[in-house]
Amino acid sequence: xxxxxxxxxxxxxxxxxxxxxxxxxxxxxxxxxxxxxxxxxxxxxxxxxxxxxxxxxxxxxxxxxxxxxxxxxxxxxxxxxxxxxxxxxxxxxxxxxxxxxxxxxxxxxxxxxxxxxxxxxxxxxxxxxxxxxxxxxxxxxxxxxxxxxxxxxxxxxxxxxxxxxxxxxxxxxxxxxxxxxxxxxxxxxxxxxxxxxxxxxxxxxxxxxxxxxxxxxxxxxxxxxxxxxxxxxxxxxxxxxxxxxxxxxxxxxxxxxxxxxxxxxxxxxxxxxxxxxxxxxxxxxxxxxxxxxxxxxxxxxxxxxxxxxxxxxxxxxxxxxxxxxxxxxxxxxxxxxxxxxxxxxxxxxxxxxxxxxx
Numbered sequence: 001x002x003x004x005x006x007x008x009x010x011x012x013x014x015x016x017x018x019x020x021x022x023x024x025x026x027x028x029x030x031x032x033x034x035x036x037x038x039x040x041x042x043x044x045x046x047x048x049x050x051x052x053x054x055x056x057x058x059x060x061x062x063x064x065x066x067x068x069x070x071x072x073x074x075x076x077x078x079x080x081x082x083x084x085x086x087x088x089x090x091x092x093x094x095x096x097x098x099x100x101x102x103x104x105x106x107x108x109x110x111x112x113x114x115x116x117x118x119x120x121x122x123x124x125x126x127x128x129x130x131x132x133x134x135x136x137x138x139x140x141x142x143x144x145x146x147x148x149x150x151x152x153x154x155x156x157x158x159x160x161x162x163x164x165x166x167x168x169x170x171x172x173x174x175x176x177x178x179x180x181x182x183x184x185x186x187x188x189x190x191x192x193x194x195x196x197x198x199x200x201x202x203x204x205x206x207x208x209x210x211x212x213x214x215x216x217x218x219x220x221x222x223x224x225x226x227x228x229x230x231x232x233x234x235x236x237x238x239x240x241x242x243x244x245x246x247x248x249x250x251x252x253x254x255x256x257x258x259x260x261x262x263x264x265x266x267x268x269x270x271x272x273x274x275x276x277x278x279x280x281x282x283x284x285x286x287x288x289x290x291x292x293x294x295x296x297x298x299x300x301x302x303x304x305x306x307x308x309x310x311x312x313x314x315x316x317x318x319x320x321x322x323x324x325x326x327x328x329x330x331x332x333x334x335x336x337x338x339x340x341x342x343x344x345x346x347x348x349x350x351x352x353x354x355x356x357x358x
Contacts, residue, residue: 033118033119034118034119034120035086035087035090035118035119035120035121036120038086038090038118039083039086039087039090042079042082042083042086043079043083046075046078046079046082049075050075089117090117090118090121091121092117093113093114093116093117093118093121093122093125094117094121094124096113096114097113097121097124097125097128100112100113100128101128104132112129112132112133113125113128113129115129136320139320140320140321147317147318147321151257154212154213155212155213157212158208158209158210158212158213159209159213161205161208161209161212165205166202166205166206166209169198169201169202169205170202172198173195173198173199173202176191176194176195176198177195179191180192180195207232210232211232211264214257214260216228217256217257217260221256222248222251222256222259222260222283223244223245223246223248223283225260226242226244226259226260226263226281226283227242227244229260229263229264229267229281230242230267230281233267233268233270233271233279237271237277238270238271238276238277238278238279239277239278239279240267240278240279240280240281241278241279241280241281242280242281242282243280243281243282243283243284244281244282244283245283245284245285248283248285248292249285249289249291249292249344250345251292251342251344251345252322252345254321254322255322255324255342255345258318258319258321258322258324258340258342259283259292259294259340259342261315261318262294262296262315262318262319262326262338262340263281263294263296265311265314265315266296266315266338267279267281267296268311269311269312270296270298270300270336273300273301274298274300274301274302274335274336275300275301276298276299276300276301276335277299278298278299279296279297279298279299280295280296280297280298281294281295281296282294282295282297283295286341289344290343290344291341291342291343291344292341292342293339293340293341293342294338294339294340294341294342295337295338295339295340296337296338297331297335297336297337297338298331298335298336299331299333299334299335300334300335300336301334301335302330302331302334302335302336303328303330303336312328315338315340319340322342322343323343324340324341324342324343325339325340325341326338326339326340326341327339
């Protein structure tokens with residue numbers, strides 16, 4: 001494992017086709033009259049009634065009498081009111097569609113507008129829902145390829161940092177140790193400082209390499225990787241508590257990687273922007289073997305009204321890849337909750353969590 005696998009296009013296509021067929025079935029199960037025929041029928045009925053009255057015993061005097069004018073005005077009012085009701089009923093689905101279009105976000109899956117109303121409006125809403133499903137599937141597939149390439153690049157950089165830069169700094173550190181044994185006493189303190197700076201740089205290179213490539217996730221599994229992540233972020237300014245059981249349900253490798261990356265990004269945002277003193281990292285199974293839920297909670301300043309940054313958008317894209325739900329909410333007592341709910345894999349198919357990266 002170690003990389004985000006691409007979206008299975010056949011599965012996405014099957015779901016999309018099923019959604020479209022359901023919408024068509026909903027429309028075909030009930031006869032729907034178009035807006036044109038509704039207005040035309042109402043106006044035709046009014047004109048037919050008026051013509052029938054004029055051809056019958058009803059007459060209009062010249063000049064028009066008050067009673068006759070009242071009858072004509074009443075008929076006109078009824079016709080106008082009927083037109084207004086028909087137009088209001090016919091245009092309401094379009095107004096609902098407009099509100100849905102103005103708030104649509106491909107990274108935040110939500111309910112689709114209901115396919116209802118006259119035939120033209122129902123067809124337009126169904127087409128919009130189909131287009132949104134297709135765009136969301138294409139967005140997820142593109143994000144999957146981008147994140148897969150990103151994970152490969154992370155591994156390459158981590159390997160070069162560890163093998164090239166790390167070995168070079170190790171050689172420099174050994175050379176400084178040999179020099180320290182031979183330098184005069186007045187220069188020994190400076191050489192010692194150079195040794196400490198080199199050792200600190202080597203430790204930082206190793207820490208960056210570990211964050212770029214979660215080797216503990218590949219070797220020891222998700223629970224150990226999250227515990228190690230919590231320990232890594234625990235320093236003098238932030239205390240991270242973790243509640244991660246060892247008996248987690250089986251998950252697909254890409255789901256484990258998404259859980260790890262979301263936890264990593266959530267703790268990174270807490271350490272950099274939240275001004276928090278404490279954070280909690282919790283992972284627990286959902287009832288009924290429905291999957292797992294990851295919770296990253298802090299006692300910081302909260303999200304506020306600022307626009308979502310690249311970190312949050314990246315977490316949404318990762319969640320979309322595996323069909324998970326992610327929510328950013330105020331935490332009880334202040335701070336932020338990041339909740340990621342990952343569904344259980346279909347059937348019993350789950351790749352080995354300790355397998356090698358493809």
